[in-house]
Amino acid sequence: MPKIVFVCTKNQFRSPLACAMLQTRLANRGYGDSWVVESVGSWVQYLAPPTPEAIREAEKRGLNIRNHRARGIEAIHREQVDLFLVMEAGQKESILIDYPNLKERMFLLSEMIGLSFSIPDPYVTGESHSEIASEIEEIIDSNLSKIVSLAEGLSH
Numbered sequence: 385m386p387k388i389v390f391v392c393t394k395n396q397f398r399s400p401l402a403c404a405m406l407q408t409r410l411a412n413r414g415y416g417d418s419w420v421v422e423s424v425g426s427w428v429q430y431l432a433p434p435t436p437e438a439i440r441e442a443e444k445r446g447l448n449i450r451n452h453r454a455r456g457i458e459a460i461h462r463e464q465v466d467l468f469l470v471m472e473a474g475q476k477e478s479i480l481i482d483y484p485n486l487k488e489r490m491f492l493l494s495e496m497i498g499l500s501f502s503i504p505d506p507y508v509t510g511e512s513h514s515e516i517a518s519e520i521e522e523i524i525d526s527n528l529s530k531i532v533s534l535a536e537g538l539s540h
Contacts, residue, residue, distance in 0.1 A: 395425030441517035
């Protein structure tokens with residue numbers, strides 16, 4: 385059973401959205417309960433709910449993330465995760481300093497399209513929440529097979 389974890393800063397916008405999007409795509413492909421998809425943050429306020437903008441972007445896409453609560457990467461069993469998909473290059477670098485053993489299993493989400501760039505945090509950059517959510521959705525949708533293959537190849 386492959387396990388994928390999305391990582392952003394506070395685990396309140398980008399990673400919960402990406403998690404819900406991937407869970408839905410996997411279920412639509414018939415993977416159902418055989419995969420685990422979660423999200424965490426690199427700097428979180430524990431148990432914080434998703435932002436109103438995240439809830440709104442999720443609902444626009446028929447997703448429900450209202451029950452999500454933020455948690456940090458240090459709170460999960462990292463050795464049980466097959467694939468980490470991280471939003472920002474700085475987050476990836478910082479996490480690998482603390483957890484160098486994750487190097488072979490940690491990728492920027494943008495690397496799924498063969499590039500290496502950060503998915504901006506709209507609360508830092510002021511960019512449109514809708515555009516950021518659409519960018520995440522597009523990367524997941526256009527690279528679902530690659531994500532699945534990579535996770536399966538890394539699966540314990």
